[in-house]
Amino acid sequence: MMIFNEESPIYDVYRNIRTNIAFAKDYKNVKSILVTSFQQNEGKTTVASNLAIALANIDKKVLIIDGDLRNPNIHLMFNAKNDVGISNICEEKMEINSYIKKINIKNISILTSGKITNKSSEIISSDFMKDIIQKSKETYDYIIVDSHSLSLVSDSSVLSTYCDGTILVAGCGEVNMQDAKQAKEKLTSMGANILGVILNKYE
Ligand SMILES: Nc1ncnc2c1ncn2[C@@H]1O[C@H](COP(=O)(O)OP(=O)(O)OP(=O)(O)O)[C@@H](O)[C@H]1O
């Protein structure tokens, strides 16, 4: 659980990323952002959450979607329940709005993963999932999508095609150049718009 407060030097990193996303001309149309990494444990959930908070702090309305249906952690990050979420909504084709949770941080809403199923891949590959991300752009300024690591399953490759941009997290020490290159190639081959690489856990 790592939420960096506004005095933390690490928060400055998020201020910089926020500035690029919110103000750079090239990123004007980037509203939905996937956060992924090659291996597990590199810091995807941490980066997704802190980036969302940084955007919320400049009054952007942000929806965080937990697209890691295999190892969901967004609800834990924000002390929310994960009684119902994407997996249920997609399987039962429910109206999503009533399942979006407000949390005690201003401007942030979350959509949790829902129960873990063996259908992650099918759920993520469904038009319903694509629609959730795309339609949410009408209501929120930014959609931040957390996801599973790229190395073994294709979930985040698929999610990258639904999002306007993708941020690749590379945990220093955990990732080697070969992995980083492979991650980039995987995303590029899907046509993902890679916004940048965040070196996380840099000592
Ligand atoms: N910048 C950082 N400095 C130190 N520890 C960190 C940093 N970022 C994340 N961590 C820690 O590393 C662990 C993994 O972080 P996190 O859960 O964000 O990674 P993840 O890529 O989402 O993992 P998973 O693949 O399991 O979903 C957590 O215990 C987190 O608190």
Ligand SMILES: [Mg+2]
């Ligand atoms: Mg995670």
